[in-house]
Amino acid sequence: MVDIIHRVGIKAPLAKVYAALSTIDGLAGWWTAQTGGHSKVGERIAFRFRTETGEEIGGFDMDVLELVTNEKVRWRVTSGPAEWIGTEIEFLLRRHDDYVIVMFAHRGWREAVEFMAHCSTKWATYLLSLRDFVETGEGRPAPRDLRIGDWH
Amino acid sequence: MVDIIHRVGIKAPLAKVYAALSTIDGLAGWWTAQTGGHSKVGERIAFRFRTETGEEIGGFDMDVLELVTNEKVRWRVTSGPAEWIGTEIEFLLRRHDDYVIVMFAHRGWREAVEFMAHCSTKWATYLLSLRDFVETGEGRPAPRDLRIGDWH
Numbered sequence: 001m002v003d004i005i006h007r008v009g010i011k012a013p014l015a016k017v018y019a020a021l022s023t024i025d026g027l028a029g030w031w032t033a034q035t036g037g038h039s040k041v042g043e044r045i046a047f048r049f050r051t052e053t054g055e056e057i058g059g060f061d062m063d064v065l066e067l068v069t070n071e072k073v074r075w076r077v078t079s080g081p082a083e084w085i086g087t088e089i090e091f092l093l094r095r096h097d098d099y100v101i102v103m104f105a106h107r108g109w110r111e112a113v114e115f116m117a118h119c120s121t122k123w124a125t126y127l128l129s130l131r132d133f134v135e136t137g138e139g140r141p142a143p144r145d146l147r148i149g150d151w152h
Numbered sequence: 153m154v155d156i157i158h159r160v161g162i163k164a165p166l167a168k169v170y171a172a173l174s175t176i177d178g179l180a181g182w183w184t185a186q187t188g189g190h191s192k193v194g195e196r197i198a199f200r201f202r203t204e205t206g207e208e209i210g211g212f213d214m215d216v217l218e219l220v221t222n223e224k225v226r227w228r229v230t231s232g233p234a235e236w237i238g239t240e241i242e243f244l245l246r247r248h249d250d251y252v253i254v255m256f257a258h259r260g261w262r263e264a265v266e267f268m269a270h271c272s273t274k275w276a277t278y279l280l281s282l283r284d285f286v287e288t289g290e291g292r293p294a295p296r297d298l299r300i301g302d303w304h
Contacts, residue, residue, distance in 0.1 A: 009300065010301075096302060099301055120158050125280075150251045151161070
């Protein structure tokens with residue numbers, strides 16, 4: 001098993017970063033505008049991606065495994081691309097000086113395939129979208145996300 | 153051992169992407185403005201990082217292990233932060249439709265430490281700097297690099 005890991009620092013109150021990761025409206029502000037479902041432990045969040053012209057191009061369903069206020073969010077992928085099924089996504093938060101440090105992990109990839117490399121780069125851009133969303137109110141959720149190549 | 157992997161697509165001629173990875177001037181255009189040494193197999197490249205006011209804040213020396221024109225660049229880290237020593241950095245290039253696909257790997261980390269997570273995110277931003285440098289002539293090499301948190 002192999003993991004994607006990232007780390008960003010956000011200049012904002014811890015509660016504001018946690019809200020961006022633990023509420024449907026928050027998630028829609030930086031990852032994908034079309035986020036639905038329920039962000040509660042034992043429930044499911046539905047992330048869907050559309051082109052700018054509205055065509056649905058894919059998505060993920062995540063079971064919410066853990067929500068620890070201002071500390072941790074953890075999901076398991078239950079539907080989406082085959083490589084993602086069964087993987088887990090985790091955000092750990094802590095305050096350090098002026099920053100909220102976000103330790104991100106997307107764990108449990110079976111192999112370090114090319115699609116994982118794409119997702120690793122893409123996650124970095126989404127975490128910077130999270131940072132911008134929390135700090136300025138303006139993220140770049142899909143379909144306004146930063147394109148990084150032929151795979152979007 | 154654990155690896156950082158990334159993937160970006162660049163709309164440019166293959167030779168132009170290869171030049172940005174295999175020449176001192178190219179590397180200075182997207183990673184760090186203060187790049188010296190010699191990009192030849194068996195020789196060493198010196199990457200140094202300064203603040204915007206000119207203070208040196210660190211750097212890496214890399215032995216050049218492989219240079220395959222328009223295909224591959226590989227280095228081994230011989231000095232720098234302890235976690236980097238002995239790790240290898242590899243860029244694989246290939247053309248796919250309108251894009252040059254860059255498969256990046258920073259291999260051989262002993263542990264998935266927090267500094268590795270920071271470097272993973274930071275590499276993503278530098279690879280997008282590489283993309284912008286090659287496509288537009290304007291990258292964001294240090295010290296004009298995109299800050300991602302308290303660790304720069």
